[in-house]
Amino acid sequence: xxxxxxxxxxxxxxxxxxxxxxxxxxxxxxxxxxxxxxxxxxxxxxxxxxxxxxxxxxxxxxxxxxxxxxxxxxxxxxxxxxxxxxxxxxxxxxxxxxxxxxxxxxxxxxxxxxxxxxxxxxxxxxxxxxxxxxxxxxxxxxxxxxxxxxxxxxxxxxxxxx
Numbered sequence: 001x002x003x004x005x006x007x008x009x010x011x012x013x014x015x016x017x018x019x020x021x022x023x024x025x026x027x028x029x030x031x032x033x034x035x036x037x038x039x040x041x042x043x044x045x046x047x048x049x050x051x052x053x054x055x056x057x058x059x060x061x062x063x064x065x066x067x068x069x070x071x072x073x074x075x076x077x078x079x080x081x082x083x084x085x086x087x088x089x090x091x092x093x094x095x096x097x098x099x100x101x102x103x104x105x106x107x108x109x110x111x112x113x114x115x116x117x118x119x120x121x122x123x124x125x126x127x128x129x130x131x132x133x134x135x136x137x138x139x140x141x142x143x144x145x146x147x148x149x150x151x152x153x154x155x156x157x158x159x160x161x162x
Contacts, residue, residue, distance in 0.1 A: 026050035032138050032147035036154035040066065040112035042090070042133045044149050048140060049103045056104050056143070061091040062136045064113040067129040067160050070120035077159050083129065084118035094141055108138070129160035 032046040044060055069083040077083070090110045097106045112131045120126045132153035139146045153162035 027056075027140055027143035027145045029138075029140075029145065029147040032149045034133065034136050034149035034152045036131055036133070036152050037109060040128045040131045040154070040156070041109040042111050042131075042136065042152065043107055043109045044136065044138050045105075045107040046138060046147060046149075047103070047105045048145070048147075051099050051102055051104055051140070051143060053099055053102065054142075055096040055098055057094045057096045057141045058106075058108060059092055059094050059139050059141055060108040060110055060137070061089065061139075062110065062133045064088060064090045064111050064131065064133050066111075066113050066115075066131045068115040068118055068126055069129045069157070069160065070124040071127050072124050077157075082120070082124075083160075084115060086113050086116055086118075088113055127156065129157045130155045130162060132162065 027048060027050045030047040030049060032044060035043050037043050042062055065085065065087040067083055067085050069077050071077055090113060092108050092110050095108060097104045111133070112128060115126060130153065134151040136149045136151065137146060138149065155162050
């Protein structure tokens with residue numbers, strides 16, 4: 001009886017160990033959506049399952065563009081040349097989230113890209129006229145899984161449509 005019981009127990013332990021190790025290898029995104037917040041930042045919300053119970057780390061990267069403009073006291077954009085278009089990559093640092101029952105439902109934001117050295121003349125106020133984000137990539141760096149939410153654009157003025 002002992003000769004049969006020992007190999008059965010060893011196989012059972014190996015089977016349970018393999019099963020628990022595989023439980024975190026099924027990470028997958030149910031959804032990942034993008035939007036632009038009121039401040040012009042890219043916001044990505046996601047729902048990922050199969051991640052196990054340990055902290056999961058994510059990065060968010062995108063190509064960003066923004067149009068900044070000068071507005072006078074009457075709320076007008078006095079000159080079409082009095083604006084600045086800026087472009088460049090943006091990303092977040094690796095950020096950890098604690099799963100609930102093997103699932104992470106969370107959001108990250110980045111941006112908007114800054115105006116650089118662009119400045120308005122005295123009596124005018126610099127505003128963000130439009131932002132857009134493309135090539136958006138959300139990466140679960142713990143499980144090496146990636147989602148690509150849709151490109152987004154938001155206009156903050158009818159002068160600068162998407």
